[in-house]
Amino acid sequence: MNYFPSDSGWQYMWTRWQPDQINDDFAVMAGMGANAVRITVFPDVMGFPTPSPVMQSRLAQIVGMAAGHGLEVQLSLFDQFTDFADISDSLTWAHDLLAPLSGGSHIAFIDVRNELDASSTMGNPQVYQWLDALLPAVERDAPGVPVTLSVTTPAHISTLRAALRVEPDFWDLHYYSSDGLAYATMDEAIKAAAPQPVFVGETGFATADDGSPPGLPAGEASLEAYQGHYYQAIEQAALSLGLGTAAPWTLYDFTQAAIPSRQQPDQYAFGLLHTDGSPKPAAAVIRRLFETGDVGDDFNSDFAQAVTTPQGVLPAVWRVWEPDQAQFALDPAVGHDAPGSASISDSGGSDAGMPAFYTVPVEPQVVPGSGYRVTAWVRGRGATGTTVVNVSWFNTQGVYMSGSDSAGLSPGDTDWTELDATGTAPPGAAFAEIWLKSAHNSGTVWFDDVAWTRSTD
The missing domain is CATH 2.60.120.260 (Galactose-binding domain-like)
Known part of the structure; x- marks a missing residue:
């Protein structure tokens, strides 16, 4: 499950420190049947190139709280980091951040840097040199923990594979396109990554009018119902291709003050739960998936909904x-x-x-x-x-x-x-x-x- 607290997204999760709330949220995830939670760290907040003891302690506390609820942690490193010329300090920071977590750390896998296939980074030789250095270093610093790179389109898997001297243990696809295209897109990613595996590390649908597909009637009830349908289609595609569960983005909607920079309205409305914790219909879809491995095939074909x-x-x-x-x-x-x-x-x-x-x-x-x-x-x-x-x-x-x-x-x-x-x-x-x-x-x-x-x- 992708996660930030509903009122403290991104960097604010670390600077508006609320361990009791985070622990409660992990209990909610576990109650839905989740087995892992994505935790994102930011060099500018954690301290760069030397992580601060306070932030290292908070990271260790989060990992411990997750483990207490039976959740492993997907650790996303270097989020929003852009100083790719500074390879030496990047290696030091990653080593120092990961060192206290080594051995029985409950880390499921590590994403070196979120969505490095953005237009500002693709085609940049400095980015590729940085990745060639960081990928094997992170693998050494976290022995036995798989390391991945996340991308937003299958074509970028092919581009990165051609540009890099090394490869991740698997590729992480983030999918937000139409429900109809999910199967074909994931299948394309599988072929682009072969023989490395593929995992769908983010997917979701915003219950905001801005993000609604053509023809979908407006209104909160319509959007929330379609979010549940969207998850059914995307998860069914992932299951059909043997990819396992696609990870929902995200557990909660965000309050207007939760995101450090101003965002489009739909960015606040991807949650399975409202900001007050009440569930949207999609929460039941994901709970069923986590508990049974199935999403059903109903699409309101009897017009009961x-x-x-x-x-x-x-x-x-x-x-x-x-x-x-x-x-x-x-x-x-x-x-x-x-x-x-x-x-x-x-x-x-x-x-x-x-x-x-x-x-x-x-x-x-x-x-x-x-x-x-x-x-x-x-x-x-x-x-x-x-x-x-x-x-x-x-x-x-x-x-x-x-x-x-x-x-x-x-x-x-x-x-x-x-x-x-x-x-x-x-x-x-x-x-x-x-x-x-x-x-x-x-x-x-x-x-x-x-x-x-x-x-x-």
Whole structure:
């Protein structure tokens, strides 16, 4: 679990020292089933090139508190450090900081410096010389502890491997892109790093309007529900590829005074928990993952989960296409097997497409050449125009490739009818989306009990 206290992020964790709060937070993590916590240190705060005894004592105390709750520590060194020409002092600082922790230290692994693939560091020969010196030195100073480098894109793994004389024990990928692209991106990282392993050391979704994907209805309830769905998709991708659990960023939201420098609003809202400790829906997803190794495959396919938005009550985790071209709603009274369905009424249409609900299934990864099937039960009242179920394919850049529609729903008043869209994933397809469309419909249609399956080969 990635961690800073909710009111004392980054450097403030060390300067606004709150050991009781940190210990309580470790208990919360352990209660969710976590087995490790990420702790970040900053040379400018710890003392450089000589760590201060006070800060070394605080680091040792944190490691001890974590161990007391059954948590190992991922130690991130040199965060926000930029003086890469000072190799000698960097080696001294790392040695002196790690020396008291050697032997039975409960350190799971060490990241030499967070996200060294930023635009300010990639391509800088001095950075590469610094890494060539620091990687083997940290391995010597912490014998038996794996050492990693964290990156934000798989292509930078290849770039760094070509530039460095040495390699980390494994590569740490930080992933914040779309849920649909998670599987393809992680698979690319695995291939770029081979034969070294890959770990997803950061992932998350901010429950702030600034960071919401296109089409997602606004409002706290909608964003928090989608955060849970996002974690399901990302964790399922990691599990499917044998990468284990992707580490959530972060345990808590941050208060406005918690981050040393001014940040965009979404940076305060990545927590699984609110600042007061109350859980968001994603907390239950992560707890289930930590405790059972499973995230489930539900994507509100039965429309049992509703969220209140500025546009009214809508189905959770479903996004809306052409929101001004129709009336979209969740109808709690109408359903196929049980109450609850998504409805589209009084729809128009435009050159941009048909009004629709759409989402990425929890298992969005696709195999080009394999067949897939989307079904949904659909009912109409005074329906006109065209109402279909659709599966759409997207490439590794998230660009639409092609799609397959079901047969259309009959016009007028219809009982529940199963519509079936099948298609073969084209070459280059990275993920799929499910679409529930209704255009030029002066009546109402309801959708329920959506299913997504891969055809048997």
